[in-house]
Every structure is written in C-alpha cells, then in structure tokens.
Amino acid sequence: MARKKPKSEQESLLEQVQCIAQGLGEMFAPFTEVVVHDLRTPKHSILAIHNNLSGRSVGDPTTELGLARIADDNFPQLLANYPNRFADGRTAKSTSIGIKDATGRYVAALCLNVDVTLFRGIQGMLNQFCSVEGAPVKETLDPANADAIRERIDTFAMNLATTPHMLKIEQRRELMQELKEAGYLEVRRSMEIIAQHLGVSRATVYNDAK
Known part of the structure; x- marks a missing residue:
C-alpha cells in the first residue's frame, strides 16, 4: 500500500487556522465575522468565512493589509481592535493575526470583524433601561x-x-x-x-x- 504524502508545514498551519476560525465563528456568532486568508494566493486568498457580515465570498482576494504582510515579513503580526468599516457603511472593530511558517514568511491571516453598530444599539437600550430620570x-x-x-x-x-x-x-x-x-x-x-x-x-x- 502506497504511503500518503506527508503534509507540508504550510498546509498543516492552514488546516489548524481554519479549525480555529470555525471555533471562533461558532463562539461569537452572529456578531463577529471570522475570515481565513491564504496569503500564498493573494488574488483568491479567502479560504473560509464564518458569520459573513462583509458580503465577501470564498475565493475573493486579500485586503491591503494582506498585501502589506506579503510584501514585508516584518509587518506587525498582531493588529488588534482597530477601527474598520463594512462596504455598506456599518462601523466595525477588527483584529488581524498574521500566521508565519518556520522561515518567518507570512502564509496566512486570521481576521475578526465585529459589527459595532449592533452593540451600540444594545448599549443605547441598556442606557434607556437603567435611566431613572424623567426626560x-x-x-x-x-x-x-x-x-x-x-x-x-x-x-x-x-x-x-x-x-x-x-x-x-x-x-x-x-x-x-x-x-x-x-x-x-x-x-x-x-x-x-x-x-x-x-x-x-x-x-x-x-x-x-x-
């Protein structure tokens, strides 16, 4: 029986990142979009997208942030809680995590995008509920x-x-x-x-x- 060809380090990393993304997507549904990018193929980088809030699809290209990581191995590996905006105008809070292989090259990115507008609505309702002043x-x-x-x-x-x-x-x-x-x-x-x-x-x- 022929032995299976062992997976490369990069393939193994991508599989693990996709598994993590699925778990995060299920944990934070439906308010957080979780996206996995394969930075080796920037023109079709999206491998998985959970809780789709941005309207993108698997096979869509990478973002400017992804291109920056591809061009520079020294680009920050973690960018947390930065302001962002969906295509339809909704405000978002995003975190992007770059995934490097053993050589220090970026091969993937795990991105989380939170729809802030929904939480602002919740905050407004809580403020109204807790208010004791007549207005x-x-x-x-x-x-x-x-x-x-x-x-x-x-x-x-x-x-x-x-x-x-x-x-x-x-x-x-x-x-x-x-x-x-x-x-x-x-x-x-x-x-x-x-x-x-x-x-x-x-x-x-x-x-x-x-």
Missing part, C-alpha cells in the same frame, strides 16, 4: 443622516438575535412596515440605504415595503 421624548429621525436608518435596522435585527443580512422575508417585511410608520421611508435615498444595509437589491426592498 422628554427625543426625536431620533435625522433626515440628513443615513445612520438614523441603519441604527433603526440594527436595533430591529438585534431584538431578533440576528443581523440585518440574516433577516428572513417576513422579518424584512415587518421591518419595512416599522420604518414606514416611523417616517423613515420619506428620507431621501432611504430605499438605497436600506437595501445596502440589508444586503439585498432595491427591488427586494420595494417589494418588501408593499
């Missing part, structure tokens, strides 16, 4: 600020223990009715803002709003 009703709709719509969507999703991208059809329709009743659909470019934040097309948003 007048505060208008939350800012017609000139798309963040007001995003925060309303984040709060709606958080109350369902999920994320905007993971809302089901019936949940999206309920959300659209809530936004309509609150007057958010009157905001300029509201449908475009909502579609980007939910990760769906504008046509889907218009259909959900019917």
Whole structure:
C-alpha cells in the first residue's frame, strides 16, 4: 500500500487556522465575522468565512493589509481592535493575526470583524433601561443622516438575535412596515440605504415595503 504524502508545514498551519476560525465563528456568532486568508494566493486568498457580515465570498482576494504582510515579513503580526468599516457603511472593530511558517514568511491571516453598530444599539437600550430620570421624548429621525436608518435596522435585527443580512422575508417585511410608520421611508435615498444595509437589491426592498 502506497504511503500518503506527508503534509507540508504550510498546509498543516492552514488546516489548524481554519479549525480555529470555525471555533471562533461558532463562539461569537452572529456578531463577529471570522475570515481565513491564504496569503500564498493573494488574488483568491479567502479560504473560509464564518458569520459573513462583509458580503465577501470564498475565493475573493486579500485586503491591503494582506498585501502589506506579503510584501514585508516584518509587518506587525498582531493588529488588534482597530477601527474598520463594512462596504455598506456599518462601523466595525477588527483584529488581524498574521500566521508565519518556520522561515518567518507570512502564509496566512486570521481576521475578526465585529459589527459595532449592533452593540451600540444594545448599549443605547441598556442606557434607556437603567435611566431613572424623567426626560422628554427625543426625536431620533435625522433626515440628513443615513445612520438614523441603519441604527433603526440594527436595533430591529438585534431584538431578533440576528443581523440585518440574516433577516428572513417576513422579518424584512415587518421591518419595512416599522420604518414606514416611523417616517423613515420619506428620507431621501432611504430605499438605497436600506437595501445596502440589508444586503439585498432595491427591488427586494420595494417589494418588501408593499
């Protein structure tokens, strides 16, 4: 019987990193996106992505941070808790860990991206719950600020223990009715803002709003 070819050190490292990523993804679902990059193939570096919050896919290219590590073995191996932003405008907190082989070359990266907007919604609700001072009703709709719509969507999703991208059809329709009743659909470019934040097309948003 032919003996199996032993795995290379780099292949073994990548397998272990993917296992760690899966564990982290299950532990911190659904608020933290966990991504594994194979820096040996920068044009198709994403090997795994858990709790997809950024809309990327397996096989997508690496980031500027990944390219920096590929170009410089002395680039910092750990970058923790730095500010970031998803493509649809949501704020994020990220940590990136570079993985080196025995020669000191970067072969992989493990990245975690936390959707900060959801936790800000939780913080706001806790502040309201703990408040003991009487206060007048505060208008939350800012017609000139798309963040007001995003925060309303984040709060709606958080109350369902999920994320905007993971809302089901019936949940999206309920959300659209809530936004309509609150007057958010009157905001300029509201449908475009909502579609980007939910990760769906504008046509889907218009259909959900019917």
